[in-house]
Amino acid sequence: MITVLGIVFALGVLVVIVWMLLSHRLREKYAILWLIIGVAMLVLTIFPGLLTGLADVLGVEIPANLLFVLALALLIGVTLHQSWELSTAEDETRRVAEEIAILRAEIEILQRSVHPPRSGSEGPTGEGER
Template sequence: MSYVFGISSALLVIIAVVVLLRRNSLRERHAIWWMIAGFLALVAGIFPKTLDWLSELLGITVPINLVFFTSIAILFFVSLQNSSELTKLEEKTRKLAERIAIIEMKKPERKE
């Protein structure tokens, strides 16, 4: 039963990302990490022995720790990407505010 829940959740994530992409609510560069997470969860749900094999290969004794590590790593990269985007947007906003201030300083005052 837990495999059905895992597979359903993974499919739900993938479908949600595709719908958001189609509605232009999510950009491709932001969707890539969510798609990776969804596909990894789908593979782990369909082939649960893959998780055991991979954790043994990496020397991780408890396979669920690999799931937690992978999830944290994906969330870290999403956060890093969002921070990078935020920094760029803050810089653009500051430059635009400075340009507007300069333009308004050069305008002659109107008398009413």
């Protein structure tokens, strides 16, 4: 029964990943990583002996411990990658904001040179005298 639930869960994860990819809610570069994780979950659920064999090869006594270590390593890797992506996005946002500020300043300078303020013709309210 646990194997069936595991297979259903892994297939559900794969379906959600494919749906998010097709609906453009997940970018391709992230989808590849999650598809690999989903397929690995499915394979380990269908063939639990693979995890036991890998645990024996690596000298881990309990296969579940190996699974937890692999999951922890995966989470650390995903977190580091997301932090890198966030840092890159922040740098790009700052650069674009600076460029916009420079362009706005240049536009104001150009507008002042094309339409210079009329000195002496404005009254105290800022409107021209009549």
